[in-house]
Amino acid sequence: MTGLSSPSDLSAQLSSSTDHPTRTLVEAELVSSVAWLIHLRWFAGAGVILATWIAENVFGLDAAEKPLYVIGAGILVYNLIFHLIERRLTQNDAPSQSYERLAKWQVILDWIAMILLIQFSGGIESPVILFFIFHIIIASFFFSRSLAIAFALTAIGLVAGIAFLEYFNIIQHRPIGGLLETPFYQNAKYVAAYLFFFAFTAVVSAYLGSTINDRLRKREIEIVNLSEDLHRATIRLQALNNNARAVSSTLDLKQVLNRLVSTTALAMQVRACTIRLLDSTGRNLEPVAVYGLSETYLKKGPIDALTNLLAREVLSGKVVNIPDALESPLLQYPEEAKQEGIRSMISAPLTGKDGAFGILRAYAVEVNRFSQEDKEFFEAIAAQGSIAVENALSYKAIEELDQTKSQFIRTITHELRSPVAVTQSLLRTLVSGFAGQVTDQQMDILKRAAHRVEFLQKLIDDLLDLATGKANVEALKQREPVGLKSTLQKVVERFNVSAHEKSIRLEQIYPESPEEFIVMASPDGIDRIFNNLVANAIKYTPSGGEVSTRIESVDSEAIITISDTGIGIPQESMPHLFEEFYRAPNAKEMEREGTGLGLTIVKDLINRYSGRIAVQSEENRGTKFIVSFALYKGTREVSK
Amino acid sequence: MNQKKILLVDDDPDQRLTLRLPLESAGYEIFEAKSSKEGLEMVEKIRPDLIVLDVMMDTATAGFQLALELHSPDPNSAYKEFSKVPIIMLTAIHSTTPLRFKPDEDYLPVQTFIEKPVDPDVLLTKVRDFIGE
Numbered sequence: 001m002t003g004l005s006s007p008s009d010l011s012a013q014l015s016s017s018t019d020h021p022t023r024t025l026v027e028a029e030l031v032s033s034v035a036w037l038i039h040l041r042w043f044a045g046a047g048v049i050l051a052t053w054i055a056e057n058v059f060g061l062d063a064a065e066k067p068l069y070v071i072g073a074g075i076l077v078y079n080l081i082f083h084l085i086e087r088r089l090t091q092n093d094a095p096s097q098s099y100e101r102l103a104k105w106q107v108i109l110d111w112i113a114m115i116l117l118i119q120f121s122g123g124i125e126s127p128v129i130l131f132f133i134f135h136i137i138i139a140s141f142f143f144s145r146s147l148a149i150a151f152a153l154t155a156i157g158l159v160a161g162i163a164f165l166e167y168f169n170i171i172q173h174r175p176i177g178g179l180l181e182t183p184f185y186q187n188a189k190y191v192a193a194y195l196f197f198f199a200f201t202a203v204v205s206a207y208l209g210s211t212i213n214d215r216l217r218k219r220e221i222e223i224v225n226l227s228e229d230l231h232r233a234t235i236r237l238q239a240l241n242n243n244a245r246a247v248s249s250t251l252d253l254k255q256v257l258n259r260l261v262s263t264t265a266l267a268m269q270v271r272a273c274t275i276r277l278l279d280s281t282g283r284n285l286e287p288v289a290v291y292g293l294s295e296t297y298l299k300k301g302p303i304d305a306l307t308n309l310l311a312r313e314v315l316s317g318k319v320v321n322i323p324d325a326l327e328s329p330l331l332q333y334p335e336e337a338k339q340e341g342i343r344s345m346i347s348a349p350l351t352g353k354d355g356a357f358g359i360l361r362a363y364a365v366e367v368n369r370f371s372q373e374d375k376e377f378f379e380a381i382a383a384q385g386s387i388a389v390e391n392a393l394s395y396k397a398i399e400e401l402d403q404t405k406s407q408f409i410r411t412i413t414h415e416l417r418s419p420v421a422v423t424q425s426l427l428r429t430l431v432s433g434f435a436g437q438v439t440d441q442q443m444d445i446l447k448r449a450a451h452r453v454e455f456l457q458k459l460i461d462d463l464l465d466l467a468t469g470k471a472n473v474e475a476l477k478q479r480e481p482v483g484l485k486s487t488l489q490k491v492v493e494r495f496n497v498s499a500h501e502k503s504i505r506l507e508q509i510y511p512e513s514p515e516e517f518i519v520m521a522s523p524d525g526i527d528r529i530f531n532n533l534v535a536n537a538i539k540y541t542p543s544g545g546e547v548s549t550r551i552e553s554v555d556s557e558a559i560i561t562i563s564d565t566g567i568g569i570p571q572e573s574m575p576h577l578f579e580e581f582y583r584a585p586n587a588k589e590m591e592r593e594g595t596g597l598g599l600t601i602v603k604d605l606i607n608r609y610s611g612r613i614a615v616q617s618e619e620n621r622g623t624k625f626i627v628s629f630a631l632y633k634g635t636r637e638v639s640k
Numbered sequence: 641m642n643q644k645k646i647l648l649v650d651d652d653p654d655q656r657l658t659l660r661l662p663l664e665s666a667g668y669e670i671f672e673a674k675s676s677k678e679g680l681e682m683v684e685k686i687r688p689d690l691i692v693l694d695v696m697m698d699t700a701t702a703g704f705q706l707a708l709e710l711h712s713p714d715p716n717s718a719y720k721e722f723s724k725v726p727i728i729m730l731t732a733i734h735s736t737t738p739l740r741f742k743p744d745e746d747y748l749p750v751q752t753f754i755e756k757p758v759d760p761d762v763l764l765t766k767v768r769d770f771i772g773e
Contacts, residue, residue, distance in 0.1 A: 441661075448654045 027096040034099050038086055041079040048072030062177025067120040071113055078109050103142050115158045122175040124163040124185050136202050140209030152206035156199040163191050236377050239267030243381055247388035251395040257289035260385045265291045270364040277358035285311055300336040308332050315356040319348045319379045323368040344369040348382035352390040409467035413460045424453050455593050462597040481632050482526050483516035484558055485551055491530040492549055499538050507548035517551050517558040519629040521609040529605050532598040533562045533625050539591055541566035558631050563624035569617040578603040643669040644771050647688035649679035651697040662760035676706040683722055689771045695731045707750045726751040726770040
């Protein structure tokens, strides 16, 4: 059996495994026991006084009442002092060592009172001797086994001392008069036997008490450790979960990185955290997200992935713990770390499908801050973070690629425009007869050619529109209040002639109120949306049909409906409707020409203005496009 | 000697015109069909000496299917008697699909390809190679 039962050992052991400032269970028990003993002692002191009085006045015994009253009062007085000290300790939230000191003083004073009490109530003949057993058991609960046995031996020595001194009349025997008919303090054999059994009882009590206490303490330590492990595990799981949610809730690279460093620092309960990513050369590790470090420290110098020992180690896939920044041979900038107040750090690789692409690092101010458990936890955070960072990196790459592609389309369509435009002009010159008379057949061919080039022009314009929208993200953000009603009216008016030619009735349904239905968008964009939808409706509606436009407001949204009695959209074409260059078979059949970009542009523009579009259609019956936008409630001037 | 008959199968009227004019001026009799279906009907009706066929019509491979049907090696084929009618296939498919096609007796029974845009001289040379003046 090891001497684990000292509360100071226990508290030291427990507090080394945890860093929260609240008391452990064992310490809490010591604190409450001190209070409890003080509480009991009021009764003990009062009990001495009361017992003396009763012995004297009820049973008519003849005790040394004065000293006994003084002892009782003395107990009350020192207990009052203990009480005041205990209250101060509690108020100041004193460390458990102070409580332990207080407990020791209580035992010492109690034993002095005890031995005086025995001496003044008959020495070896005193019935109070049995009380010593209580004290020995109480001491065995508080102190280590050896100390408890030492206390027991002291008690035996004190009692034996009194017996010895009284036996040889060195001190005065003070019996309680009328209690014993024949005193035995002079009976050597009896006293020896008495002392032997007292000693035996005292030592066994101390041994049993401390043994039982020991076992209970050990169990308690186990329970405390387990519950603290559980507590830590719970905190870490929560932290990991928070991390996962924080970093995967966005695809924006900057946000992912910043969230990762801040949540990691919190989860690890450390001062700082950084992410460094390999740059495009694959050599330099650039800090891309920082939490809790100074600018000076960050600018300490470059980190070369090929020569920096720590970086090499981590990028090879290992989690590296540096227990002391000043002692580690791996560190390139130990002096800077010292100035920053950083003493230990832990680094884990951020790994993607093509190997490590960066380093996640946590920094602590304490030496040897990271345990094996911390290491595993940190590795888990890094693994989780890697996925989020890689996703965000991929997303960024795709976005850039999409922009590059759009820019490319923009450039080539732009380049295509001028030759097409010139060809158109040339053909018009021929058709108009400015280059001499052409035969009817030649005229037919020229007109066909002009028509085809015109279509090409339109295709190029549409493509350019689409690519411009995607390439020019800044332009998307420039919005202003636009009146839907006047824009729609203007668009419908534009189609009056072509509808009339096809004998299509154009109907416009607006509420009675002069409401404009204002949304935040660009006027050209809204015009384009309505233009394409109305043009389609007229294009794919046979003669004698009807096209109707309607605006209404529902809740805080403007709902625009453009419906026709046209050829409709086949069920199987519905999923492809907004795809670039897609045209439904019945649409191709009815109208040879069409770029298949009109609805793509519509959808793209509506997305830009955070609107929605829905389609209802039945083949040979008609189609209904329903567009909705959030109504603008502000007061900026409206462009019409 | 009878005028040789050529059937043009193409859904684009402008494209048909650009084929018709040079061929007519070279003395061939020209018939037109706007789809594969119409093409097959016309084959039976007019019994052409040669067919000029567009690949992409209502579907991206409609022309191929028509060619396969006409030149089917199946002895019970409905178009058995036309299996020797030469087919010139018009294609721009090289530029719009990643597929590569070559005349292949087993796979694609057409005699030759002409790339769009069609050069009238190339067209006439190829037609003369197959059916003469």
